[in-house]
Amino acid sequence: GQSLEQPSEVTAVEGAIVQINCTYQTSGFYGLSWYQQHDGGAPTFLSYNALDGLEETGRFSSFLSRSDSYGYLLLQELQMKDSASYFCAVNTNAGKSTFGDGTTLTVKP
Amino acid sequence: DTEVTQTPKHLVMGMTNKKSLKCEQHMGHRAMYWYKQKAKKPPELMFVYSYEKLSINESVPSRFSPECPNSSLLNLHLHALQPEDSALYLCASSHTGTGQANYGYTFGSGTRLTVV
Numbered sequence: 001g002q003s004l005e006q007p008s009e010v011t012a013v014e015g016a017i018v019q020i021n022c023t024y025q026t027s028g029f030y031g032l033s034w035y036q037q038h039d040g041g042a043p044t045f046l047s048y049n050a051l052d053g054l055e056e057t058g059r060f061s062s063f064l065s066r067s068d069s070y071g072y073l074l075l076q077e078l079q080m081k082d083s084a085s086y087f088c089a090v091n092t093n094a095g096k097s098t099f100g101d102g103t104t105l106t107v108k109p
Numbered sequence: 110d111t112e113v114t115q116t117p118k119h120l121v122m123g124m125t126n127k128k129s130l131k132c133e134q135h136m137g138h139r140a141m142y143w144y145k146q147k148a149k150k151p152p153e154l155m156f157v158y159s160y161e162k163l164s165i166n167e168s169v170p171s172r173f174s175p176e177c178p179n180s181s182l183l184n185l186h187l188h189a190l191q192p193e194d195s196a197l198y199l200c201a202s203s204h205t206g207t208g209q210a211n212y213g214y215t216f217g218s219g220t221r222l223t224v225v
Contacts, residue, residue, distance in 0.1 A: 033213050045213035087151055096165055099151035
């Protein structure tokens with residue numbers, strides 16, 4: 001089976017940097033994805049790491065260490081609109097993505 | 110077109126009703142998915158279609174019946190549901206169902222289902 005762990009809640013102020021960690025245990029690992037979901041909305045794909053290292057997309061970056069079964073999402077220059085739930089998800093050779101329980105990010109003024 | 114369209118957005122049905130949820134994508138994606146999401150919980154995989162064939166059924170009760178009429182359409186037929194089946198049902202698509210080229214899913218906005 002698969003298991004993922006991420007913090008349940010994170011709070012930060014506008015303009016700050018926040019890192020959301022994700023550790024996973026799975027077989028047939030292909031990559032780690034990150035999704036954002038606002039209340040009442042659908043998940044939106046943010047980034048995907050298949051290889052070790054950092055991927056940068058604007059204010060968001062994602063990192064993967066396959067040897068440590070660990071990744072993180074880094075959000076810079078936080079804005080109020082970044083308040084949302086963030087899910088990490090493992091993609092496996094079984095052809096599916098399994099989601100972590102999600103981290104609720106609250107950005108305060 | 111970079112969207113996944115789901116209809117209806119909201120659905121209230123009785124336990125004896127039969128209804129269908131519909132999903133459409135025109136991105137050329139060859140894998141399509143149904144997920145179920147309860148409040149404050151992560152999306153839970155139900156079914157995966159890869160190249161229009163059912164490839165994964167996550168032990169979903171038979172009162173949920175998926176159908177993939179063609180590469181752009183995915184349906185979920187509902188019959189004799191229980192109140193505990195009330196949830197947000199999300200459709201998603203991706204380039205392929207397997208392999209490292211799976212760059213992430215595009216989700217529809219979901220159907221909020223209430224079973225009474």
